[in-house]
Amino acid sequence: MEKTVWSMCGMCSVRCPIKVEVEDGKVRWIEGNPHILKGSLCAKGSAGVALHKDPERPQQPLIRSGGRGAGKWEPVSWYTALDYVAEKIEKIKEKYGAKSIVMSCRGGPWQDLIKAFCYAIGSPNFTNHDSACGRNVHHASKSVYGLGRKGFIYDIANAEHLICFGRNLLASLRVAEANQVMDMLDNGGSLTYVDVRQTLTGIKATRFFQVRPGTDYALALGMINEVIKQEAYDKDFVEKYTVGFDQMAEFVEPYTADWAAKECGIKVKKLKDFVNEIGGQRPRVIFHPGWMLSRYNDSFYASRCLHILNVLMGNIETEGGQLFPKTPADCGVKGLRTFSSNVPKPEEKRADGVGWKYKHFDKGPGLFHLYYEAMATGEPYPIKGLICYRHDPFTCFPDVAAQKEALDNCELLVSIDTHYSEFGWYSDVILPESMYLERETPIATQKGLKPRFIYRDRAVDPRFNTKPSWEILKMLADRLGFGDLFPFHTAEDMWNWQLEPTGYTIEDFQEKGFVSLTDTPIMYDREDLEGRFKTASGKIEFINETLEGLGIPSFKPYESPKKPPKGRFRLVFGRSPVHAHSHTINNPMLHELFPENTLWINKRIATRLGINDGDWVDVIGDSQMGTIRAHVTEFIHPEAVYTVHGFGRQVPLQSRAYHAGMSDQKLQEGLLLHMDEAGGGLCLCEKFVTVRRSSRNPRRRVEL
Amino acid sequence: MNKYMLYLNAKRCIGCHGCEIHCKANKDLPVGPILCEISHEPLKSVKGVPKTEFLFRSCYHCEDPYCVPICPTGAMKKREDGIVYIDQELCIGCMACAGACPWTIPQINPATGKAVKCDYCMDRVDQGLKPACVTKCTTRALKFVALQEI
Ligand code: SF4
Ligand code: SF4
Ligand code: SF4
Ligand code: SF4
Numbered sequence: 001m002e003k004t005v006w007s008m009c010g011m012c013s014v015r016c017p018i019k020v021e022v023e024d025g026k027v028r029w030i031e032g033n034p035h036i037l038k039g040s041l042c043a044k045g046s047a048g049v050a051l052h053k054d055p056e057r058p059q060q061p062l063i064r065s066g067g068r069g070a071g072k073w074e075p076v077s078w079y080t081a082l083d084y085v086a087e088k089i090e091k092i093k094e095k096y097g098a099k100s101i102v103m104s105c106r107g108g109p110w111q112d113l114i115k116a117f118c119y120a121i122g123s124p125n126f127t128n129h130d131s132a133c134g135r136n137v138h139h140a141s142k143s144v145y146g147l148g149r150k151g152f153i154y155d156i157a158n159a160e161h162l163i164c165f166g167r168n169l170l171a172s173l174r175v176a177e178a179n180q181v182m183d184m185l186d187n188g189g190s191l192t193y194v195d196v197r198q199t200l201t202g203i204k205a206t207r208f209f210q211v212r213p214g215t216d217y218a219l220a221l222g223m224i225n226e227v228i229k230q231e232a233y234d235k236d237f238v239e240k241y242t243v244g245f246d247q248m249a250e251f252v253e254p255y256t257a258d259w260a261a262k263e264c265g266i267k268v269k270k271l272k273d274f275v276n277e278i279g280g281q282r283p284r285v286i287f288h289p290g291w292m293l294s295r296y297n298d299s300f301y302a303s304r305c306l307h308i309l310n311v312l313m314g315n316i317e318t319e320g321g322q323l324f325p326k327t328p329a330d331c332g333v334k335g336l337r338t339f340s341s342n343v344p345k346p347e348e349k350r351a352d353g354v355g356w357k358y359k360h361f362d363k364g365p366g367l368f369h370l371y372y373e374a375m376a377t378g379e380p381y382p383i384k385g386l387i388c389y390r391h392d393p394f395t396c397f398p399d400v401a402a403q404k405e406a407l408d409n410c411e412l413l414v415s416i417d418t419h420y421s422e423f424g425w426y427s428d429v430i431l432p433e434s435m436y437l438e439r440e441t442p443i444a445t446q447k448g449l450k451p452r453f454i455y456r457d458r459a460v461d462p463r464f465n466t467k468p469s470w471e472i473l474k475m476l477a478d479r480l481g482f483g484d485l486f487p488f489h490t491a492e493d494m495w496n497w498q499l500e501p502t503g504y505t506i507e508d509f510q511e512k513g514f515v516s517l518t519d520t521p522i523m524y525d526r527e528d529l530e531g532r533f534k535t536a537s538g539k540i541e542f543i544n545e546t547l548e549g550l551g552i553p554s555f556k557p558y559e560s561p562k563k564p565p566k567g568r569f570r571l572v573f574g575r576s577p578v579h580a581h582s583h584t585i586n587n588p589m590l591h592e593l594f595p596e597n598t599l600w601i602n603k604r605i606a607t608r609l610g611i612n613d614g615d616w617v618d619v620i621g622d623s624q625m626g627t628i629r630a631h632v633t634e635f636i637h638p639e640a641v642y643t644v645h646g647f648g649r650q651v652p653l654q655s656r657a658y659h660a661g662m663s664d665q666k667l668q669e670g671l672l673l674h675m676d677e678a679g680g681g682l683c684l685c686e687k688f689v690t691v692r693r694s695s696r697n698p699r700r701r702v703e704l
Numbered sequence: 705m706n707k708y709m710l711y712l713n714a715k716r717c718i719g720c721h722g723c724e725i726h727c728k729a730n731k732d733l734p735v736g737p738i739l740c741e742i743s744h745e746p747l748k749s750v751k752g753v754p755k756t757e758f759l760f761r762s763c764y765h766c767e768d769p770y771c772v773p774i775c776p777t778g779a780m781k782k783r784e785d786g787i788v789y790i791d792q793e794l795c796i797g798c799m800a801c802a803g804a805c806p807w808t809i810p811q812i813n814p815a816t817g818k819a820v821k822c823d824y825c826m827d828r829v830d831q832g833l834k835p836a837c838v839t840k841c842t843t844r845a846l847k848f849v850a851l852q853e854i
Contacts, residue, residue, distance in 0.1 A: 050729070
């Protein structure tokens with residue numbers, strides 16, 4: 001029997017829409033949804049088949065039978081596992097109150113379900129992984145526009161110039177976006193790339209600035225200064241929609257192009273030419289504001305400046321610029337019913353301090369890492385339970401040893417995941433979720449010029465005794481006495497419950513896998529954007545009075561990043577297009593292509609250290625060490641060493657990934673609470689490591 | 705006369721290795737054989753930007769293939785339209801073809817013990833579809849070109 005199923009890829013968090021062909025209960029073919037992606041998929045997308053076949057994932061619920069992390073598990077039925085978790089939750093509620101439970105997820109279109117569940121337990125402590133990812137960009141965006149990082153989409157295909165500060169978007173692949181970039185280049189567009197090393201994105205660039213690590217903020221300040229000096233900005237737009245221009249101009253005054261060029265180690269002429277070029281191309285110029293900017297002490301400010309450069313280009317709501325993502329309401333359609341609409345938000349203060357101690361941070365998901373502080377100190381109140389849905393804090397967050405120490409104060413650690421996460425391996429209960437081809441997920445809204453509702457259907461039945469998350473949470477909710485808040489028993493019921501206000505039914509999704517809410521793209525009138533910016537002033541705020549009122553400057557005086565002491569290097573990390581962080585390292589097909597990471601090191605430095613390309617090198621933090629092969633290259637700044645994140649996994653049941661490569665986050669000792677105070681993002685590149693040629697390199701020996 | 709070729713628009717290729725996996729997934733291949741390969745020359749500075757372009761290689765479907773006559777069982781065949789393929793029923797896995805091919809293109813499939821190589825996804829092509837690697841190429845850089853008869 002053959003059938004076609006509409007789904008969404010689950011190999012990385014981009015979640016590309018896909019078409020799955022199934023024959024006799026086996027996945028035969030996966031391609032990008034032809035109506036949206038014309039078939040295109042990345043390597044990971046096709047390797048979904050290998051994940052489905054792979055038995056090296058949790059196959060039934062597991063309850064820990066040895067010490068935490070000892071790897072002794074008792075396989076149990078769903079009933080036993082869920083009863084166990086429910087009972088533990090009730091006990092914690094009784095002893096410490098419901099607020100002592102934290103629920104975390106990865107973020108994304110389905111986090112509303114997790115949030116609703118967390119609130120239904122009675123805890124305000126819903127969170128996600130973002131303080132180790134995009135929080136700085138998000139908060140920077142809020143401070144400028146009053147809108148979050150998803151407040152704009154980028155019309156890259158129609159731009160004339162895209163500028164990426166370390167945003168390696170052809171390696172941290174989003175299929176649709178990568179095509180937009182290539183379309184732009186095909187149409188003669190320019191790409192300026194800024195990084196401490198050359199990358200897959202940089203090799204396509206028309207201009208490349210190799211900067212000293214940690215100087216992005218300097219370069220962005222210098223650009224603002226030069227844009228103002230050359231009068232390369234959109235005066236009408238600035239006049240009409242912004243506040244604080246003069247104060248900003250005064251602040252950037254000393255940060256000239258000459259200064260910035262010197263600080264970053266680039267040629268000043270190149271910088272001035274660049275500004276001259278974008279002055280002629282605006283408004284079709286897009287500064288990518290960054291994605292994963294939990295990096296340096298001033299990443300919030302760097303991102304803030306990139307947002308501001310976009311404003312200076314006047315690129316808002318105009319072709320080839322930043323566009324407002326349109327909503328169902330813009331199409332005259334009511335939005336989906338949300339899970340959280342049924343559940344009141346608990347009134348307690350959040351234990352991460354967001355909303356009261358830290359008034360300038362977004363209360364939605366707060367800041368995950370700050371819960372470790374609450375666990376360790378019991379302040380403002382004890383945290384005793386952590387449930388992580390598809391989120392692996394041991395891979396996401398730095399200093400795993402420090403995390404474990406804090407977690408040891410918890411009485412319940414639960415991992416709901418499709419694979420063995422490092423956190424799951426340390427937790428008390430693993431509730432295995434069916435991998436994406438084996439499960440349905442709630443309908444999601446994709447905002448855009450043509451907003452749509454989209455869903456993931458089950459392509460094949462689960463190979464093992466796993467369940468979709470909606471069912472796991474529903475069953476747990478039944479046990480905790482609030483099952484009626486999720487009034488559905490099948491995926492179909494759930495979809496139609498979500499769809500009820502919209503007037504659509506799930507049948508409408510059969511043809512293409514999604515429902516488009518408009519035939520023609522919707523644009524707002526650029527002359528009339530009044531009310532679209534959600535800041536206190538209603539304007540775009542170069543100077544944000546709310547922040548200033550809390551004693552946080554809108555721009556902070558630049559501090560030059562510390563130079564690593566002799567023999568040490570700044571550890572920076574990134575992505576390969578073949579892997580989605582740790583999630584795919586154990587995938588048989590992707591592992592074959594990229595089995596372990598290497599350490600990029602500058603050629604001149606390597607020579608001095610006696611390191612040849614391909615040699616084993618020891619990379620040493622304070623107490624932790626990793627040993628991997630060196631990739632010796634002239635295309636990385638001498639102060640930095642680089643590796644691909646996600647490796648060095650320690651779950652023995654993942655036989656391919658086990659101890660393959662090195663984990664950067666384990667070396668980031670002491671950084672767990674090192675956050676950018678203004679942006680809330682962690683500063684994961686603020687670590688120096690020692691590198692030496694390893695004694696594991698082969699020597700001449702006799703072997704009998 | 706060869707009717708088809710795979711053409712890579714190197715300007716659009718981003719070196720993501722998607723094609724290699726699209727191919728393996730379509731043919732249900734185990735760890736080991738990889739039927740097409742993306743590679744690149746070392747980076748060279750062009751106007752201040754360290755650059756390189758990607759190369760794509762699979763079987764060349766030679767006009768006059770070395771692999772066909774050497775095959776002792778007649779498993780390696782060339783079709784009218786130029787596609788060189790291995791009849792899996794006849795292949796005994798002796799790998800004489802790989803020895804004869806100047807680029808050692810045929811590889812052993814450890815799951816079947818037989819040789820395997822790019823066949824331009826002829827089952828798909830015969831259904832009017834494009835090869836797997838072309839259909840799913842991340843940036844639509846890879847093209848399947850039907851050459852005009854002269
Ligand atoms: S980018 Fe690749 S892995 Fe991520 S969702 Fe799309 S196809 Fe899947
Ligand atoms: S899938 Fe396409 S873009 Fe990616 S490496 Fe292959 S040919 Fe290049
Ligand atoms: S296997 Fe080698 S000899 Fe045979 S057609 Fe392919 S490239 Fe030519
Ligand atoms: S044409 Fe088919 S067999 Fe040949 S490389 Fe592409 S996907 Fe593989």
